[in-house]
Amino acid sequence: MDLSEISENTKMGREYALLGNYETSQVYYQGVLQQIQKLLMSLRSDAAKKQKWQRARQQIAQEYELVKQYSNTLNAFKTSDNVERPISSGISRQPVAPRRDDPSRDPDVWPPPTPVERRPSPQYRGGARKEPSHRQEHKPSSHRNPPSRSAAQGKPGPSYGNVDRRGGDRDRDRGRGGGDRGKSGKSDKEKRSPSNEGDEKKFDPTGYDKDLVENLERDIVQRNPNVHWGDIAGLGEAKRLLEEAVVLPLIMPEFFKGIRRPWKGVLMVGPPGTGKTLLAKAVATECGTTFFNVSSSTLTSKWRGESEKLVRLLFEMARFYAPSTIFVDEIDSICSKRGTANEHEASRRVKSELLIQMDGVAGATGVEDPTQQVMVLAATNFPWDIDEALRRRLEKRIFIPLPSTEGREQLLQINLREVALADDVVMSSIAEQLEGYSGADITNVCRDASMMAMRRRIQGLRPDEIRNIPKDELDLPTNMADFQEAITKVSKSVGQEDLQKYEKWMEEFGSV
Amino acid sequence: YVHKPSALLRTFDMGLQSDSILNEMLQNSETMVSILSARNLRLQAGYTFWRRSPSALVTYILRLNEDPITVDLLPLLTQSIKEKSISGHTLSMGACYDLLPTLRHLLDSQFEDYIKVALDMVRTIIQTWWKEFKAFNSKVSTERVASDFLRSQSVQGIYIVLVTLTDKIDELSRRPGNLGNKAQVIQSLLSQL
Structure with a gap:
């Protein structure tokens, strides 16, 4: 056993520790400890010597322990990020908080989509979110088990393969002038049947309704876009406004009542590439509402009249899944000015339906509970093309400027x-x-x-x-x-x- | 150490040598332990200050005035300046101004690591408040305008200290290796200011 080597290594370890290179020092100390261990094994007979070395080993181990502790504390500095920040006033600074390594973040904000049943995931962050009771009622009635259900209601058991929800039966019956349209049919329709407009189909009833609903459900953003407020530079004003419109009503519903009801619509205007879509993604990530990402392709159909129904279905679904955010990117393509010469009649009706849904008699204003609200978030590069009635409904119109x-x-x-x-x-x-x-x-x-x-x-x-x-x-x-x-x-x-x-x-x- | 032919003598010598090594190790060990525990204690205290705010840590470092601890914590502070616009956990300009004498002192240190850490800090300070220094410099001769009053008072102070550092940086930039390169970068940055 080379004793001088042990002494040399110890010296090196100490020197590095004193110079502040703790990682290297730890390596040397580990080496020394191992060497002494070996030495002790070879010194089987000599008890006195062995004792001495054992003491040495203890000392070195103590030094090693101290160095390790020091280095750990130093590392703690780097990882510590525990300055509490207020939610709203600090949005522009919040960035640090929601970084990926932040332990306080719920990793399950948006779990991956479940293939069988699509429903907004229950693990929302917004604590104020209540499960609406009618949802429970509806849960079992996914699109796949209908006949038993309608039979149980004592209806004239229409076993049209795929009819899915109770209200759905009624609507369809009504649409065809079918006999039994009870008073309950109406009340059903008002709130309970969120996603069944589609089955008033003139075409192949089998599977069609499902398609429509599923089309829209596909647009519910469930996978986490993973964009945080902190990933967006500047735009503090826009972030503040979006939080105010989306998050705060969930946190303090009692404040957002009456005249202080949350904003129904926010329009983001700005030159291309300034972060409008990114802001929407951040809303989807951070706000914990059901997020519908709608584009004109979602809302158009080759069938006459179906587009309007899709719009309506979209809003009904949004209300069912409330609180939700409907994001319409490039809204000028869906809702440009009405009454121009080259406007097609069908698109005119889509626009009207959109306007009615946003602020009609039974529109979003009807909902008093601010946690149940549906917010429309729209983005455009051509604000001057937007219909004026829609402009009114998008109450907040904010400019997303070029970065400062x-x-x-x-x-x-x-x-x-x-x-x-x-x-x-x-x-x-x-x-x-x-x-x-x-x-x-x-x-x-x-x-x-x-x-x-x-x-x-x-x-x-x-x-x-x-x-x-x-x-x-x-x-x-x-x-x-x-x-x-x-x-x-x-x-x-x-x-x-x-x-x-x-x-x-x-x-x-x-x-x- | 001269090689002795006699086996007996050699083992005897080995025994002596091993004893002396052992004694030396044990002796130094006590010093080491006391130094390390003292450092540990200080670092723990520093951690408490850091959790409060980076500025509190700077005050603590200045009061402590111990190079090893300062050097260990400087990279951290450098990082916290760098992230000034992203995070809220940042170091203010005034705190940097207070640190400058310490940095100056570290630049004179004999240990290369210490100098490097200090150079990093100086460079980050220049880079972070580049705009302010530039603005300050361009208006040095003309009369004061309104924006001058909005500016942090530290700008002038830091600027002047940086200028006085130039000589030292020049000297360091002639050194070979990594250290020289770091100093050269700062040199070119200073010349652009």
Whole structure:
């Protein structure tokens, strides 16, 4: 056994510990402890010596323990993030809280979709959410077990294969002028039958209703888009407003009553690439409401009249699954101005139905309980094309502007979170040069810049040579020159006169 | 250590040597343990301050004025400046201003690691408040305007200290290796200011 080695290692361990390199020091200490252990094994006979060494080992072990403890405390500094932040005033700063590693986040906010029965998952975060009692009633009546149910109600047992819900039978009966339309049929319809409009079908009743409902249920965002408030730079005002419209009514329903009822509709207006859709994704992730992501393809059909029914079905489903958020991206495609010459009659009716559903006699206003509300979130690049009646219904019309200098800097930071940066990168300087760039443009610049190093490396190589480049050689840090080059290559995508148009519109119709 | 031919002598010598090594180890061990436990204690205290706020930690570091602890915690503070716009858990400019004398002192240190940590911090300070320094610099000669009053008072202080650091940085940038590179980056940043 080489004693001098033990002594040498101990010295090294101590030196590293004193210099602040605790990880390395720990390795040395571990080595020393093992060596002493070995030595003790070989010193079977010599009791006195053995005792001495045992003492030495204890001492070293104590040192090791201390170093380990120190290093652990140091690590605790890095991971600790326990500054409580208020929900609303701190939205713009909230970012840290909901990071992926945050233990307080419920990982099950949106569990993966269940293949058999689609229903919003019960694990919402919003505590105020109540299970509506009628839901229990309806739960067993998924689309697959209808005959027994209608029979149990003593109805003229229509065994039309797939008729799914009680109200559904009635509606269909009524639609055909069928005999038994009791008073209960009406009350049923009012609240209980959320998703059965579809079965007033003139075409193949088997399977059609199911299709419609399932079409819409497919648009309920159940998988977690995984966009958090913190992933969106700037836009503090927009975030605050969306929280106010979506989250707060769930938290403090008693406040949002009467004149203070929550906003029914929010319209996000802004040039392309400024984060409107991203905001909607964050709403879906963070707010814990049922999120319907609707596009014009969801709401159009080749069958005459079916589009309107889809709109209605959508809102009924939303009310059933309340609280819910209906997000309509590019709403100008669904609800442009009525009464223009080239407007098709069918789309006119879709628009009317949308307007009625949003604010009709039996529309969303009818619901008094703010936790039961349905909020329409719309986004558009062409606010001037939107129908004026819809404009009224979207009570909050907010402008999502191009990012400010601070916003751009944050955007850079968010985009470059996972990119190794060289020491000479000055974010504020880059941010200043990106004046007039939209969020998407900035992301483009970052992507381009972060690939520069790779491009330089693979220049002029053959594919098999490229394949053989070790990973760490490709992963070089991005430096300032890369950014400069990327900025010259990527130009901004939003023109000045466009911005003026938005400004003018906001001046006239904005409601912030 | 001269190799002795006699086996008996050698074992005797080995015994002596092993005893001396052992004694030395045990002796040093006590010092080590006391140093380490003291550090541990201080770090624990620092952790309490850190949980309160980064600025509290800076105050603590300054009061403690012990290089090892400072160096261990500086990377953390550097990180917390870097994330200024994302997280709420940040270090203010004033706190950095207070730290500058310590950094200056660390730059004179004989340990390369200490210098590196200090250089990182200086660089991050420059990068983070780049805009402010630039604005300050461009208006140094002209008369004061309204925005000057809105600016943190630390800008001027930090700026001046950074300028006085230039000489030291120049000196460090001539050093070889990683350290020199880090200093060179700061040098070029300072020249752009």
